[in-house]
Ligand SMILES: NC(=O)C1=CN([C@@H]2O[C@H](COP(=O)(O)OP(=O)(O)OC[C@H]3O[C@@H](n4cnc5c(N)ncnc54)[C@H](OP(=O)(O)O)[C@@H]3O)[C@@H](O)[C@H]2O)C=CC1
């Protein structure tokens with residue numbers, strides 16, 4: 001069995017990791033950390049685990065006692081908090097999957113500008129592989145340190161890469177409108193996320209300033225046919241639902257092309273990918289809720305010759321914990337779907 005520690009287990013991503021690992025046939029949990037709830041049984045915080053997980057949370061400072069019996073550690077902490085822990089675990093030969101943003105951006109100056117935090121792990125950036133398996137699988141197989149992508153980034157990058165690789169779209173014309181469920185902002189108390197503030201309302205936020213913008217640009221630029229630096233317009237929205245991301249991505253087509261030709265690019269890129277479903281029907285968040293799937297569909301606006309790509313993921317599935325487990329499976333040479341084959345649950 002692979003022994004897995006979760007740092008930040010009481011957050012939404014940490015809880016989702018715990019749920020997936022509890023059901024994973026090849027993994028067992030070695031420790032769960034929480035500073036706020038240390039010494040409290042995990043099933044007291046999340047009641048569904050009563051009778052299933054009987055483990056007390058430990059403080060981060062106590063993980064040293066457990067690291068000798070741990071193969072891989074998930075860091076599910078706010079940004080700026082992964083540097084010291086990643087360094088410590090890697091030095092002990094323990095694999096690390098960071099769910100936060102600290103090692104996703106290859107340029108520390110860009111990180112510092114968008115996150116307003118000093119990068120304290122510059123020496124490790126090159127060691128971290130961007131954990132989007134459909135794009136970086138071969139590098140992930142060789143890695144011991146994974147920077148798990150941001151949720152909006154996963155939905156947007158997977159939606160656009162086939163078009164950019166083929167060079168059929170003007171990269172300077174990309175606009176991404178994406179909406180997320182409220183769990184995307186985490187579990188900590190915040191007036192803006194109260195039920196009364198978000199229920200029955202829909203809003204854009206961090207317009208032209210969201211920190212996922214440079215992450216999406218980094219990956220799209222690297223994947224595009226000419227590797228030129230791409231600048232996008234990205235507008236996130238808050239949707240009054242618990243989970244899910246729907247990304248609607250627009251770009252100008254370079255030439256007149258049929259929808260069949262464009263779908264062909266997606267079948268070529270993702271035809272073998274278990275977790276990507278290329279659909280003719282338009283994706284909906286409810287069809288991916290709780291799963292690790294990314295559903296994608298295409299349309300052409302004939303009047304403007306614009307391509308519109310719509311993708312749906314669960315922000316905590318393929319957008320975070322599901323993808324984290326997919327990365328774990330690759331790191332340890334397991335079947336990529338191990339522990340991840342569940343479908344969305346309706347309603
Ligand atoms: N929510 C989502 O959909 C997604 C989140 N992410 C990223 O995953 C990470 C975790 O997100 P999420 O679970 O939503 O966040 P939450 O706010 O729900 O949880 C954060 C966790 O980190 C712990 N924590 C908070 N502050 C500190 C601190 N100063 N030092 C140590 N531990 C701390 C909390 O522990 P304690 O019990 O002590 O309070 C809690 O367990 C973030 O980097 C986030 O950006 C990535 C993709 C999607």
Ligand SMILES: CC(=O)N[C@@H](CCC(=O)OP(=O)(O)O)C(=O)O
Nearest residue numbers: 100101150151180181182184185
């Ligand atoms: C709805 C909502 O608030 N979503 C979060 C994105 C969560 C995420 O993926 O953030 P990281 O890149 O920090 O991991 C946000 O917009 O900040």
